[in-house]
Amino acid sequence: MNDLRAAKRGAALLGSILLLALLLNLGTPLPSVRAVEGNPPVVVAGYDGAVVPITAKYLERVIRHAENLGATACVIQLSTPGGLYTTTQEIVTTILNARVPVIVYVSPAGGWAGSAGTFITISAHVAAMAPGSRIGAAHPVGIGPSDGQQQDIPSQKITEDAAAWARSIAQLRGKNADAVEQAVRESKSYSDAEALKLNLIDLRAQDLEDLLRQLDGKTVTLSSGARVELRTKGAPIVNLSMNPVEKTLLALSNPDLAYILMTVGMAGLMVEIYNPGLIFPGVAGAISLLLGLYSLGTLDAYWGGVLLIILAFGLFIAEAFVPSHGILGAGGVISFVTGSLLLFSGGPPGIGINISLIVTTALVFAALVALLVTAVVRGQKRAVTTGSEGLIGRMGTARSDLLPEGLVFVEGELWRAVSEEGPIKAGEKVVITAMEGLNLRVRRA
Structure with a gap:
């Protein structure tokens, strides 16, 4: 019964926690369309960490929300050392097919668009970096040369695929395909100034305000072929952070x-x-x-x-x-x-x-x-203290005369016993010396 009550209490506690999480999730304020009808907003999201599956879900939600709001642009402030290749493909596909201009801003100062971050940054309609940040080192990790001289066939195939994919994205966005390919094949990294000079990014910005100022008036082409002029000056900012469920899944990742x-x-x-x-x-x-x-x-x-x-x-x-x-x-x-x-x-x-x-x-x-x-x-x-063997050496009381057989009371039970040293009268204390089947052998205490 105690276990059942404990289980019920545990189930009730778990239910309460899940309900609280749901309420927190439902209680997360989402910007309404009415609040920004007068002037198209700029949706801003930030991500700092490794690229894992929940990253793709979060960024997809941000871009879809920007599309639903009719935002003038969606800014993703990114800093990542890299992550999963398949997840990177999902994120890049979402950005390339977005119905709203997507700006990837590698920030803050000292931020990094490493490995997977390189693909994500160059796939944006506008790529920007903060001073002191860097980009590159995009070679697929774990599939490099096995002996320092030659690659196995599967590793070489994946490297070739990543290099071709990087060139394709760079050419689509009008970036330096050769520099991007070097980042993939040779793990080259570039500072923000070098990236701008090599045409890996479109601009450098001190902060978000500076970024929006420089973006104003720029024209980008969406996947549909439509040309959109960015109107970011004075546009309302809509910050969209991770909700409690996404934060939980990110923590689990x-x-x-x-x-x-x-x-x-x-x-x-x-x-x-x-x-x-x-x-x-x-x-x-x-x-x-x-x-x-x-x-x-x-x-x-x-x-x-x-x-x-x-x-x-x-x-x-x-x-x-x-x-x-x-x-x-x-x-x-x-x-x-x-x-x-x-x-x-x-x-x-x-x-x-x-x-x-x-x-x-x-x-x-x-x-x-x-x-x-x-x-x-x-x-x-340790000596045995349980079972029949555990009775040996225990004290008992004769309940009948042992002549030489009779009954003894040991550990709350009556046993048949045989005396090893002559008759023992009822009431005398005895010590158990051995056990033969269900009969005890005893002597006077």
Whole structure:
């Protein structure tokens, strides 16, 4: 009954949290069309972080909202070290087919349009950068030369595809295709001044206000062929940030958090297996594990690494039930560290697990396994205190005369007993010395 009540309370709490999240999401103010009917606005969105699937969903929502508002332009303030190639393709496709001018502004000062950010920036109708920012290093990571001299065929194909795609975007936007291709093939990077000089971007701007001032009066061509003149001077600004759901999904797309969720989830399941009936560790562990696996899936983690981590926890669990004297636990630690290092090996920039987190987690699990092995060894050396063997050495009371057989009362139960040292009168204290079947052998205490 207690477990049932606890489960009900947990379900009620979870429902309350989900309801609160929904209310927060519904309560996020969205600019209305009426508020900007008089003068077309400029929709502004900012993104700082690795390019992951939720990034594409967010930027698509921003551009669609700008289209629905009839905005004069949509400005994306971007700073990213790079990200997933497939997600980058989604974002670029959305920008190229937008029905509203899209301006990508690499900012603030010191910002970076690295790797995936390079493709996104040059795909914009107008590309701009803040002083001190940089762009480039767009070579697909993890598919480079395997021996420093030659590439395997699949890697070469992807590189060729990325280079051709970059040239195609650059030619469409009237940019320097050769410089863009060098960023892909040779991982070239350019400062904001170099990018402007090489015609990789259209302008440099100190801040958003300066950007809008320089944009005013420019003419861009949309995918439909329509030519649109930007009227950004004095236009109302509509800021569109991530809603609570998008922020949550972005947080789950953090490689470190995904790794922690998966390890905590498996640890919770281990605790539940070691101590059946606790319920909470099992439920919390299952939820954390599923969230972690979801996050790793969206981040294109290497599943060989995931399987090695799962194997590690299997070995940790087996250590509690198999007397391997630490061999299984040591193998689990090795498997865990190897799998952790392989999860995002050779992955895109901005997506990877902090090495210090891997080391800390591995040390914690190594310590837990050491404690587990110590407890198992002590348990094996400890005298048996349960079951029939646990009765040996216990004190009892004769309930009838033992001549030499009779009844004794031990641990709340009556047993048939045989005296080893002559008759014992009822009421005398006895000590159990052995057990033969369901009969005890006793002597006087």
